[in-house]
Amino acid sequence: MFNSTNYIFMIFVLVSITGCSVFEYSPYDDNLNTSIRNSNLKNISRIQDILTEVEADSFNFAIISDSHSDYDDLHEVVKKINSHSDIKFTIHLGDQTDLGLKFEFENSLNELNNLKFPYVAIIGNHDYLSQGESIFEMIYGKTNFSFQIGTNNFIGFDNIVWENNNSRPNFEWLKNELAGLEGNKFLLMHLTETSNSMELYKEEYLSIINNIQDLYRFHGHTHVLDIDWPRVVAPMTSDRIIPVISVRGNIVSYYLLEPK
Numbered sequence: 001m002f003n004s005t006n007y008i009f010m011i012f013v014l015v016s017i018t019g020c021s022v023f024e025y026s027p028y029d030d031n032l033n034t035s036i037r038n039s040n041l042k043n044i045s046r047i048q049d050i051l052t053e054v055e056a057d058s059f060n061f062a063i064i065s066d067s068h069s070d071y072d073d074l075h076e077v078v079k080k081i082n083s084h085s086d087i088k089f090t091i092h093l094g095d096q097t098d099l100g101l102k103f104e105f106e107n108s109l110n111e112l113n114n115l116k117f118p119y120v121a122i123i124g125n126h127d128y129l130s131q132g133e134s135i136f137e138m139i140y141g142k143t144n145f146s147f148q149i150g151t152n153n154f155i156g157f158d159n160i161v162w163e164n165n166n167s168r169p170n171f172e173w174l175k176n177e178l179a180g181l182e183g184n185k186f187l188l189m190h191l192t193e194t195s196n197s198m199e200l201y202k203e204e205y206l207s208i209i210n211n212i213q214d215l216y217r218f219h220g221h222t223h224v225l226d227i228d229w230p231r232v233v234a235p236m237t238s239d240r241i242i243p244v245i246s247v248r249g250n251i252v253s254y255y256l257l258e259p260k
């Protein structure tokens, strides 16, 4: 038979076993341990500082995606990118978490912050889960954003539908961003137009990008490398294949860093 001392002991044991994980994995926890805020804007400014006026039309950047909770693979991918000093920045095309949890963003940051050159992050559908959208916005900033490097235009577009309360992507914003642009255009977004959740919007999206010259599109989400140039779907980081985009004026090409 249990007496009150036994009950107190049992409660103590249960709290000891479960206590940490209950708090660490709470989907409502967005109280970040990192002080990093608005990292995309700051890193874009660093990229613009790193690339001199001459280099701003001649540079290489890497695209990676879907690291999820594969921190070891992300670690290796970061090391690999660092060993190529001609890669001046990296774009993470989304799903740096499984469940949009605080500790997942922080673990990914621990690895991504080891990149020698700056990186910019796009939101993925998994990053939207739990409190993920607000955590992403705290760390990285707005989920739709654009920036210029020389005559090159980068547009980060949030096209998440299902995990964003079945919202229609903000195509008006995208149209505005693309309107009248000269030079190379790089469209960065997580979902491909063939993703199930984009089914309703595929035609609308294709009609917007139709006939736009010098448009390059980079995606993640499918986990599988898929190149139909000028469109590249980056594989998941565990594949350790890294597409690198080479910009030389209006000549844009790609090559792959393969695992050893």
Ligand SMILES: [Zn+2]
Residues within 6 Å of the ligand: 095, 124, 125, 126, 190, 220, 221, 222
């Ligand atoms: Zn995804």
